[in-house]
Amino acid sequence: MKNFLFLMMCLALSALTTSCTVVKQGEVGVKRTFGKYADRPYTEGLRVFNPFTTTVVKVPVQTENMEVSLNLPSKEGLNIRADISILYNLKANKAPDLLREIGRNYENNVILPVFRSTVSDVTARYFAKDMHTGERATIEVAIRDQMAGLLEERGILIEAVLIKSIQLPANLARAIEEKLEAEQRALRMEFVLQEAQQEAQRRRIEAEGIRDAQNIISQGLDPNVLQFKSIEAFLELAKSPNTKVIITDGDMPMLMDPQQPGALQSTLKN
Structure with a gap:
């Protein structure tokens, strides 16, 4: 017990x-x-x-999403409102050092200050319109690379920086839209001009073909050929059972309607 x-x-x-x-x-x-x-x-x-x-x-230590809303300075001095996501993760073997040197609130103590400094430095190199066009991806990569260079030694890996939304000043947004519309009209006009040029080229080629064909035909109609064709026409007329009057100068036959003297019925020529 x-x-x-x-x-x-x-x-x-x-x-x-x-x-x-x-x-x-x-x-x-x-x-x-x-x-x-x-x-x-x-x-x-x-x-x-x-x-x-x-x-x-x-x-x-898995991927974390830190969302930040702030004003981005542009090259021309404008402030562009933007919502940005920072995707990052921590190195497992660096976790003790991170806690000792920074503490558990590492997002506000390190990541956010580094991000604010980096994003201001990068976006100040670009015009406001660049943040609304294909340059956005270039800006995102530049911010990520600069942050990674500052945070990787502390065990913080920046995977991506994503600019999710951009709010441009009203005047600038309207100017960008007008420019895009003008570019679309210019592209449309260029297409119309190319189409017209192609049609003109087609007609030119067609006319050249007709001209060449006529030249070939005219070159082949020498006196001997014409006399041969005339003989063929006489033979065909002779086979006809109808009453006819044939007047000829020895080269070209002409058929006259006997009921209407003096009227030219047809001229056979090839």
């Missing part, structure tokens, strides 16, 4: 002096004993610690 009571007392004392926590996937745990962080982080799994002397601080 005494042994049983002693065993129960040992178990109760052990339960009072130990605790456990679960480190989930996508995060690491860093043990903090008497205010000092351990050098090696815990990965996912069940972890046991002494609740009287130790705590386990959990830090996410």
